[in-house]
Amino acid sequence: MTKVENIPLSRKLSAFVALSKADLAVIERLHRRRRSFASGRDMVHQGQAGQAAYILSVGWVCSYKIQPDGTRQIVDIQVPGDFLGLRSVLLRTSDHSFEPIGEIQAAEVLPGDLLEVFAQAPRLALAILWAVSRDEAMVVEHLVCIGRRDAEARMAHFLLELGSRLALVKMGSKAGYDCPLTQYHLADALGLSAVHVNRVLRQLRDSGLVTFRDGHVTFHDYNRLVELAEFDPAYLDQIGPLLK
Amino acid sequence: MTKVENIPLSRKLSAFVALSKADLAVIERLHRRRRSFASGRDMVHQGQAGQAAYILSVGWVCSYKIQPDGTRQIVDIQVPGDFLGLRSVLLRTSDHSFEPIGEIQAAEVLPGDLLEVFAQAPRLALAILWAVSRDEAMVVEHLVCIGRRDAEARMAHFLLELGSRLALVKMGSKAGYDCPLTQYHLADALGLSAVHVNRVLRQLRDSGLVTFRDGHVTFHDYNRLVELAEFDPAYLDQIGPLLK
DNA sequence: CGAAACGTTGAATGGTTTCAACAAGAGTGG
DNA sequence: CCACTCTTGTTGAAACCATTCAACGTTTCG
DSSP: OOOGGGSHHHHHHTTTSOOOHHHHHHHHHHTOSEEEEOTTSOSBOTTOBSOOEEEEEEEEEEEEEEOTTSOEEEEEEEOTTOEESSGGGTSSBOSSEEEEEEEEEEEEEOHHHHHHHHHHOHHHHHHHHHHHHHHHHHHHHHHHHHHHOOHHHHHHHHHHHHHHHHHHTTSBOSSEEEOOOOHHHHHHHHTOOHHHHHHHHHHHHHTTSEEEETTEEEESOHHHHHHHHTOOGGGGTOOSOOOO | OOOGGGSHHHHHHTTTSOOOHHHHHHHHHHTOSEEEEOTTSOSBOTTOBSOOEEEEEEEEEEEEEEOTTSOEEEEEEEOTTOEESSGGGTSSBOSSEEEEEEEEEEEEEOHHHHHHHHHHOHHHHHHHHHHHHHHHHHHHHHHHHHHHOOHHHHHHHHHHHHHHHHHHTTSOOSSEEEOOOOHHHHHHHHTOOHHHHHHHHHHHHHTTSEEEETTEEEESOHHHHHHHHTOOGGGGTOOSOOOO
16 A cells, blocks of 8 residues: 555645644545546536545546537646545536546545544645645636637646646656646647647647657756746745756 | 625625525624725735735726736636635735726735634535635636637627626626626637627627627627527526526 | 727738548457 | 457648737727
8 A cells, every 4th residue: 555655645735734644644544435437437527416526546637518519628637636526515516527537546535524634634624725726726827828828838838737736746857747648638628629739749849849749748848848838837836946 | 884685795695595694794794894996906916925805895806817928818807796815815925916997895804704704604604615616617617618619609608607697796687787897808808809809799789699888788689699608507506597 | 188098990910720631559349 | 360440640721710910980087
């Protein structure tokens, strides 16, 4: 079994507060109910009511909304350590769907578990609120990206953000990271057509900035990419240099 | 002085829970610290730290992000009864700015006030969490709109959403509502150019769907507009027919 | 009166989509 | 094992939606 300190959630929250032994014990208890989900089969479907929340421990998930005409918009990508579906605990029905990208493992979190955390580990509770606020800030930044940036900048920004987030759980660096997304995922996330995603990726590759290929993202010129994307990681609220 | 039941926040939260007299008293107390802000002058500027939160009681506010190249993306519009800046209480710095649209009045809310609510009025606290979740759902829907809809549908959706939200605080109906936004605001909110906003508005007007003019939105054919926008208000979590 | 903010319209440009066709690899069933 | 399909990636050409540039009208306000 994984050591508590190596659970992705522990690594992530450590960026915000120093976790005590008691906090870590609570995190371990939150991971009691382990669940596995198969690739492509929705965990939660938009319109469903009374859904549980999850903490993702292995694999990637995307949360998206389907429109009546069939087009899809990916709202956010979840990587290990991220919460999933916390919001739908409060609203009567889930307003979006979750699709595992590849096989995943997640811990189920019930409303009662959260109350336990708030009662027993207030510092941890604060850290969780921090994570939720940060998720919201990411959605906002995503919106700005789509609304006011061209395809190239969007793509660069998206790949950089994922890199920073993965670095927080020790799964990425300034050199690159493994990435199970397809070009279709990128298209649905960035509000582009799959064809255009392909062209933009080629362009970034030819410019010697970044390569997206065979499930791996490789940064060739990190600084120039940051410049192109106007990527300012302040909204991620991660102190100091994260990508080393 | 306004009766408590007529404070916009009371009206809004009533859509979620029946408020007791004690709850109303707490809402009244939350409105102790009244503040006025002048049009156009930012209340909070992105990058600032340690900001207070507010409850908007009179007037409209927009929250936005400015990019290095000067382009602006409006993330959300706040109307009476809405919270403002709750998120920046937790993150170290505010990731976006707030600009009053016209002169506004708002009640300042300090972190201590929130603790008081959570301790004294748990039902009200739940209602506030509902409102926060709903705000988040609106940002998500906004993202989908910008990512996957054309200019006409975006505009229609935006005007309809505002209508529904205003109906909740008795400031709008299926006939229309007063709206202090300029075409520039619409452009920055929808990720369009101001020129194109003008064209789209003309198109909607000529089709006999909706008129945006002289600070007033008039719905001519509400149902056809809903159809065009593919507007499904489920994400607003407002039960029953709101617009009568 | 002049300036500033807002609204309006035309023409040219351009980023992105759509349509279409093809290539390569994985998985499936006969 | 091989044909078959499905998924994913790739590229070209035409069409289109939205932007940019430019000009002008209107209203407000100091």
